[in-house]
Amino acid sequence: MKKDITIIGVPMDLGQTRRGVDMGPSAIRYAGIVERLEDINYNVQDFGDIEIARPGTIEETIETNLKNLQEVSTASEKLADTVSNVIQENRFPLVLGGDHxxxxxxxxxxxxxxxxxGVIWYDAHGDLNTADTSPSGNIHGMPLAASLGIGHESLTGIGGYEQKVKPENIVIIGARSLDEGEKELIKERGIKVYTMHEIDRxxxxxxxxxxxxxxxxxxDGVHLSLDLDGLDPLDAPGVGTPVLGGISYRESHxxxxxxxxxxxxTSAEFVEVNPILDERNKTATVAVALMGSLFGEKLL
Structure with a gap:
């Protein structure tokens, strides 16, 4: 991996309705991510946080049930530009969320x-919903579908182009909560999924x-998108949508x-750390420990 890392915080909590996940980047920094990576000889630059516009209330647009669509779209454009610039500088982008x-x-x-x-989607959920299939209208359940070019044009067109990743280049790991529309899309597009059944088996x-x-x-490159709810809630309690029976702390390491x-x-993001729902910053500490392992930290 590149020895130069740029950390980008995204204090986004508008993709869902439980407050607190916007404090995730701060919690991860407080848990010592910069020091952890510097201790294993990485050159770490902290870009700070992307500015997120705040609506007065949780909004639904007239033509769709998607909550906070304009704000999420605007923030996504800002993040896309920032991440692209980091890659152009030949640095590794490490993005801290925020919701997914x-x-x-x-x-x-x-x-x-x-x-x-390629994309590794380490998550309890498929995040393959659209406005038509989502039970909630929460956009944090739609990012993988949007990145496939499926969904509302305000989400699929971020960056000026539609499909960001091909379905055959995706691997979902840890799935154990899938909506019916997501199951159909997985089968239709041939997306590779390792559910908890496969992990156990x-x-x-x-x-x-x-x-x-x-x-x-x-x-020719692989992005890791790790949602802390991919882990079992016993190990990562500070998440907005916990699902029992998840991947263990040790398995994740x-x-x-x-x-x-x-x-x-070649790039990574760690998302859905919610300090309000956490136990003494346990989930952020887990996130930092997993980042240490991802970047080559060893016991001996």
Whole structure:
């Protein structure tokens, strides 16, 4: 991995309705991410936070049920430009959320620099909803669909182009809560998914070996989008949409360690840390520990 890292905070809480996740970047910084990476000899630049416009109330536009569509779209454009500039400077973009809607901007800024970007979506959810399939209208459940070019044009057109990633270049790991529309889209587009059933059955080692082999053959860069709710709530309680029966802390470390060894990750984001719902910043501390493993931290 590049030894020069730029941290970008995105204090976004408009992609869903539970307040507090906008404090995620601050919580992760407080948990010591800069010091952790500097201790393993990375040159870390903290860009600070993207400015997020605040609506007076949670809004739904006239033509759609999507909440805070304009604000999320505007923030996504800002993030896309920022991430793109970081890559142009030959630095590794490390994005801190915020809710998972920020991935719309991250991928829009990253994908333009690759012919065949791969994506590892480490998450309890598929985030493949649209306005037509979403039960809630929360945009944090739509970023992967939007990045495929599916959904409202204000989300799919971020960065001036539609499809950021091809369905065959995506691997979802840890899924255990999928809406019916998402299941149909996964089957229709042939998206590779390792649910908790597969992780339990074949083990995280094999899941990661297969994921790395699958993406290495067909991509020229891989973005890791890690939602802390991919982990079991016992290990990461400070998330807005916890789902029991998730990936363990140790399994997640193994996954990050194997990605570090593979050297395939070219950008990353860690999202959905909500300090209000947390226990003494436990989830942010977990996030920082996993980032340490991703960037090659070793016990010996």
């Amino acid at each position: 809607s920020i991935a719309i901007g991250s991928l829009a800024g990253i994908a333009k620099h690759y012919e065949n970007l 074949i083990g995280m080692t094999r899941v990661m070996e297969e994921t790395i082999e699958y993406l290495s053959k067909k991509t 193994l996954a990050m360690e194997m990605l570090a060894e593979s050297q395939i990750i």
